[in-house]
Amino acid sequence: MVKKTIKVGLLGLGTVGAGVYRLLQMNGAQINRRAGAQIEIKKILVRDPGKKRTTEVDAGLLTVNPREILHDPEIDVVVELIGGVEEARTYVEEALQHKKFVVTANKDLLATAGTGLLQLAREKGLNIYYEASVGGGIPLIRPLKYCLGANKIARIMGIINGTTNYILTKMSLEGMEFEAALAEAQAKGFAEQDPGNDLEGRDAAYKLCILAGLAFSSRVRYEDIFIQGIGGINKRDILYARELGFTVKLLAVGEEFAERGLALRVYPALLPLTHPLASVFYENNALFVEGNAVGEVMFYGPGAGALPTASAVAADLIAVVRNINHRVENGIMEADFEQKNVVPVESLSSAFYLRLQAQDEPGVFASLATAFGKENVSLDQILQKRNVAGTAEIVLVTHVVEEKSFNLALNRIQKTPAIKRIDNVLRVIES
Amino acid sequence: MVKKTIKVGLLGLGTVGAGVYRLLQMNGAQINRRAGAQIEIKKILVRDPGKKRTTEVDAGLLTVNPREILHDPEIDVVVELIGGVEEARTYVEEALQHKKFVVTANKDLLATAGTGLLQLAREKGLNIYYEASVGGGIPLIRPLKYCLGANKIARIMGIINGTTNYILTKMSLEGMEFEAALAEAQAKGFAEQDPGNDLEGRDAAYKLCILAGLAFSSRVRYEDIFIQGIGGINKRDILYARELGFTVKLLAVGEEFAERGLALRVYPALLPLTHPLASVFYENNALFVEGNAVGEVMFYGPGAGALPTASAVAADLIAVVRNINHRVENGIMEADFEQKNVVPVESLSSAFYLRLQAQDEPGVFASLATAFGKENVSLDQILQKRNVAGTAEIVLVTHVVEEKSFNLALNRIQKTPAIKRIDNVLRVIES
Numbered sequence: 075m076v077k078k079t080i081k082v083g084l085l086g087l088g089t090v091g092a093g094v095y096r097l098l099q100m101n102g103a104q105i106n107r108r109a110g111a112q113i114e115i116k117k118i119l120v121r122d123p124g125k126k127r128t129t130e131v132d133a134g135l136l137t138v139n140p141r142e143i144l145h146d147p148e149i150d151v152v153v154e155l156i157g158g159v160e161e162a163r164t165y166v167e168e169a170l171q172h173k174k175f176v177v178t179a180n181k182d183l184l185a186t187a188g189t190g191l192l193q194l195a196r197e198k199g200l201n202i203y204y205e206a207s208v209g210g211g212i213p214l215i216r217p218l219k220y221c222l223g224a225n226k227i228a229r230i231m232g233i234i235n236g237t238t239n240y241i242l243t244k245m246s247l248e249g250m251e252f253e254a255a256l257a258e259a260q261a262k263g264f265a266e267q268d269p270g271n272d273l274e275g276r277d278a279a280y281k282l283c284i285l286a287g288l289a290f291s292s293r294v295r296y297e298d299i300f301i302q303g304i305g306g307i308n309k310r311d312i313l314y315a316r317e318l319g320f321t322v323k324l325l326a327v328g329e330e331f332a333e334r335g336l337a338l339r340v341y342p343a344l345l346p347l348t349h350p351l352a353s354v355f356y357e358n359n360a361l362f363v364e365g366n367a368v369g370e371v372m373f374y375g376p377g378a379g380a381l382p383t384a385s386a387v388a389a390d391l392i393a394v395v396r397n398i399n400h401r402v403e404n405g406i407m408e409a410d411f412e413q414k415n416v417v418p419v420e421s422l423s424s425a426f427y428l429r430l431q432a433q434d435e436p437g438v439f440a441s442l443a444t445a446f447g448k449e450n451v452s453l454d455q456i457l458q459k460r461n462v463a464g465t466a467e468i469v470l471v472t473h474v475v476e477e478k479s480f481n482l483a484l485n486r487i488q489k490t491p492a493i494k495r496i497d498n499v500l501r502v503i504e505s
Numbered sequence: 506m507v508k509k510t511i512k513v514g515l516l517g518l519g520t521v522g523a524g525v526y527r528l529l530q531m532n533g534a535q536i537n538r539r540a541g542a543q544i545e546i547k548k549i550l551v552r553d554p555g556k557k558r559t560t561e562v563d564a565g566l567l568t569v570n571p572r573e574i575l576h577d578p579e580i581d582v583v584v585e586l587i588g589g590v591e592e593a594r595t596y597v598e599e600a601l602q603h604k605k606f607v608v609t610a611n612k613d614l615l616a617t618a619g620t621g622l623l624q625l626a627r628e629k630g631l632n633i634y635y636e637a638s639v640g641g642g643i644p645l646i647r648p649l650k651y652c653l654g655a656n657k658i659a660r661i662m663g664i665i666n667g668t669t670n671y672i673l674t675k676m677s678l679e680g681m682e683f684e685a686a687l688a689e690a691q692a693k694g695f696a697e698q699d700p701g702n703d704l705e706g707r708d709a710a711y712k713l714c715i716l717a718g719l720a721f722s723s724r725v726r727y728e729d730i731f732i733q734g735i736g737g738i739n740k741r742d743i744l745y746a747r748e749l750g751f752t753v754k755l756l757a758v759g760e761e762f763a764e765r766g767l768a769l770r771v772y773p774a775l776l777p778l779t780h781p782l783a784s785v786f787y788e789n790n791a792l793f794v795e796g797n798a799v800g801e802v803m804f805y806g807p808g809a810g811a812l813p814t815a816s817a818v819a820a821d822l823i824a825v826v827r828n829i830n831h832r833v834e835n836g837i838m839e840a841d842f843e844q845k846n847v848v849p850v851e852s853l854s855s856a857f858y859l860r861l862q863a864q865d866e867p868g869v870f871a872s873l874a875t876a877f878g879k880e881n882v883s884l885d886q887i888l889q890k891r892n893v894a895g896t897a898e899i900v901l902v903t904h905v906v907e908e909k910s911f912n913l914a915l916n917r918i919q920k921t922p923a924i925k926r927i928d929n930v931l932r933v934i935e936s
Binding site: 093097100101104105107108205210211212213216217220221222223224225226291348350353365366367368369370371372373374375376379381382384385386388389391392393400401407410 | 524528531532535536538539636641642643644647648651652653654655656657722779781783784785796797798799800801802803804805806807810812813815816817819820822823824831832838841
């Protein structure tokens with residue numbers, strides 16, 4: 075039986091919730107035409123119905139009681155936009171138990187509890203849609219699930235945190251210091267007051283869980299991701315990188331190696347200026363995907379924001395309505411995900427960038443070369459930079475080496491008397 | 506009734522056909538898992554079964570008789586990869602009449618006969634899938650239909666012809682002359698021996714028909730597209746453009762203006778070096794989409810090639826199998842397309858780049874300024890370049906003006922005695 079109206083309950087009316095409400099008003103006729111039915115928001119769960127809001131919402135829609143949505147048999151779809159894990163999980167489970175399809179923009183929830191929730195959805199003959207959980211309005215989930223579905227994917231690499239990309243762009247294009255760039259990002263609302271999740275790479279790692287799961291048909295655990303944040307990046311690193319032909323980006327990288335398994339990491343890295351991801355500036359996000367048939371494709375756009383994220387939520391709503399009325403989804407592909415081996419970062423190989431302070435005296439380069447040589451680490455480029463009070467700043471880029479060997483060389487260097495301090499170590503993406 | 510095996514007939518075993526055959530061998534298990542059924546190629550239509558092929562194909566699959574595919578009741582899906590319009594249309598119609606779903610990579614067919622064929626498919630309760638018709642393996646059709654389905658799209662702008670982008674890239678990055686770049690493109694197989702369709706913009710215009718149709722929910726006719734090719738581009742235009750902060754790209758642009766309608770054109774244009782499309786090099790393609798919710802998103806990747814195109818065909822095969830077994834498609838959205846008004850190019854506005862030869866004498870700039878001023882065209886930048894035997898090369902960029910006014914100014918300039926020759930006129934994209 076085809077329903078002419080599909081009733082939806084929203085959980086949350088924050089930035090994204092208000093964006094979804096607004097978008098359904100702005101483009102409602104088109105959205106309903108594409109969905110093949112009228113989409114009607116019946117109730118919205120809020121904490122404080124009296125709160126002043128920038129988007130005008132019919133007060134009669136608001137409720138503080140989640141059961142008015144989760145237990146309402148008229149509501150077919152629950153859109154979870156409250157964020158966080160525990161409360162959201164409880165609501166999503168209850169929604170599924172009450173036979174409601176779920177749309178969510180909640181990356182933390184998907185990354186930590188996605189497997190179980192998708193399993194529950196499958197048992198109930200339902201599904202969970204989560205296009206908005208990664209990359210804001212950029213189509214990423216559907217392209218990975220469907221458009222590139224005939225490919226074995228060898229690597230995904232992306233800029234999937236807008237806050238850190240904004241900061242690194244400000245440092246790179248405008249020569250700002252880290253602290254000033256962070257302050258500006260906070261002032262513009264691109265960084266939260268407590269920016270730890272972004273700066274330390276956890277936000278990107280949650281998103282990598284979701285993307286790598288789809289790319290490699292694997293259940294990916296957050297704990298399996300190697301994470302390094304951007305806190306250690308100095309303006310000078312960015313200047314030197316540029317001199318060497320690179321820019322610095324916080325990258326989320328997932329790779330599958332035949333027989334060895336998955337390599338998953340989030341770290342700031344030097345990226346060639348000619349790489350398509352190098353031109354992804356400010357709060358924009360992009361995902362680069364390498365498939366064995368398609369080659370290299372990239373998806374680019376705003377990674378956050380009320381309306382961009384609402385665009386993804388509304389695409390999911392169109393899909394879920396078609397699903398309800400025409401049984402579009404025939405199973406949950408995530409259920410077929412295998413558990414795959416994860417390669418520890420020490421066993422991976424990479425080129426490295428190294429910035430250090432050394433005594434400005436004869437023989438320093440020789441002792442560095444010796445230390446690297448003993449671990450079979452060969453050097454690609456060396457810059458000697460400003461010399462202040464007898465201290466020279468030296469910048470090195472190695473060829474690709476096993477991380478283990480590089481770490482051993484680093485140990486040797488730290489023990490070299492002429493080396494005063496190692497300031498920064500960053501990985502280098504060569505292509 | 507869910508079919509465990511879906512039998513497919515291929516029409517054509519050229520580059521793309523062989524790629525599809527190869528991809529189904531390479532990634533068959535995954536493709537079948539995603540499709541939820543076994544995809545089996547039952548027959549392949551070829552002209553010459555004895556022809557030596559680089560991809561080894563079971564000779565028993567080959568036939569020269571199209572009816573062995575089009576009339577075989579066991580075959581559920583026909584994949585049309587022969588190209589061209591007349592023969593392909595006959596086969597696709599016959600396939601639909603015989604209750605077969607159709608997958609095609611044929612942009613000419615879609616652009617010229619798509620409306621009627623999709624209508625016929627709808628009447629028969631079938632559908633036509635054409636992800637591979639534009640942008641090779643880059644997901645474009647599905648994102649426009651589904652992922653961005655909640656957006657009103659204001660503009661699409663893309664590099665959708667790999668041959669011309671290869672030539673312009675060679676001229677831009679390597680300083681090659683047009684003829685040398687074309688010869689290299691031909692030698693590498695990126696340009697055909699008769700490259701007219703590519704160089705003169707017709708190939709891009711066919712693709713723009715398809716993309717603009719989806720973006721603006723409109724039936725777009727090839728004849729409504731303003732087309733200018735890249736034949737007039739000189740290496741010096743590219744050098745001057747760079748000096749002014751731009752690169753030169755062959756762009757396909759579709760816009761919808763409230764009340765006025767659609768503006769559709771294919772032309773070489775100056776594009777700011779900071780624009781995401783400016784970094785799309787060589788044979789790569791990209792489509793930039795501006796939606797009223799999502800903002801600006803871009804899709805990037807290889808726009809042609811056997812396996813990339815096969816990746817798109819195979820994604821369609823997965824979709825069609827799911828459709829057959831689970832009635833996934835509930836109608837053909839193209840059937841709702843409206844006929845929209847098309848704004849003639851003269852009524853549009855643009856900034857312009859102009860390169861001309863003038864007598865190197867006092868008063869030339871003044872007479873140029875007067876000619877522009879009389880038509881209310883104001884100038885943004887002026888370069889005076891090499892002076893050979895009393896002739897100065899002058900490069901101008903105007904502010905945004907109505908094309909009509911610019912043309913009137915151009916007429917005045919042509920009549921100015923000090924102006925010897927107008928060498929090139931290109932449009933300038935400002936953002």
